[in-house]
Amino acid sequence: MSRVTVNSTPIIGLSIVGQLTLLSDLFDGVYVPEAVYQEIVHHHAPRHYGKEELKRLVNEEVFRLYHVKNRSLVESLYGKFHAGELEVIIGEKELGAQAVVMDEHAARSLSKQFFLRPIGTIGALILGKKNRKIAEVKPLLDNLLDNGFYLFQRLYREALSLAEETP
Template sequence: MNRVTVNSTPIIGLSIVGQLTLLSELFDEVYVPEAVYQEIVHNRAPRHYGKGELKRLVSEGVFRLYKVKNYNIVKSLYGKFHAGELEVIIGAKELGAQVVVMDEHAARSLSKQFLLRPIGTIGILILGKKNGKITEVKPLLDTLLENGFYLSRRLYQEALLLAEETL
């Protein structure tokens, strides 16, 4: 079974480009930890990227909410990392998932210590193209940048190279 747990930044990023359902097209089971769900759905920010879409996907059963069982580990690491990041990692271990979808560098490093394979928003878009789910990555990257999503020039160029697209 191909399972994945997802953090908030990739949910927001994929929602910005209209590709949130790409996760369920690439993975058999998509789990959203409770802390991540709460962060997105109850966020008071002026832009509510992902809020309505996430609520709908969870209510339809496309994405599944997950409550971490070993919350003591989350509590012990909280402060160094956000609750959502920790629940993604601990949840993945509890569910037997191999992959976590997250963008934050420190959290990705921690996930590797737990023997998980992190993939970010950009990696999901590239994987989507390689699997024939999307046709072009560049316009999606441009939309992310236009909407304030941080993406270094180096990562932008590397993503286009991996997606076999030109600047």
């Protein structure tokens, strides 16, 4: 298909439902910016969703670690956005690709200003079903909700509709 750069929330969400490798099934290249990697691997949260999977996927070169070259642009926008979000967007532009995997509304809006197409965690799951990589979206969405992943009910219903599943 194409290559994408991914932010932390989709890595965590897909890890929760055991579908982190779905990204490498759907895209030719999956890039993880350094700031995103550091946030997930070195974060000291009580739950370490994605930590071991991400380390393994990077070590096995299934996912590629990316070091953003335009540090000054990251630094100039930092504060309005997190470093990981900025590195996803700027890194994707540097790579010459057109899609980012991120969930945060403001960062998705910024990515569109950079002429990138944002895909969220839910969008990746729907794409996975449409490409026959996963059988059902609903149990995965329910698992996300059970694990504290925030999801508007409207988005939940819309996702099931797009996946051609009933609520």
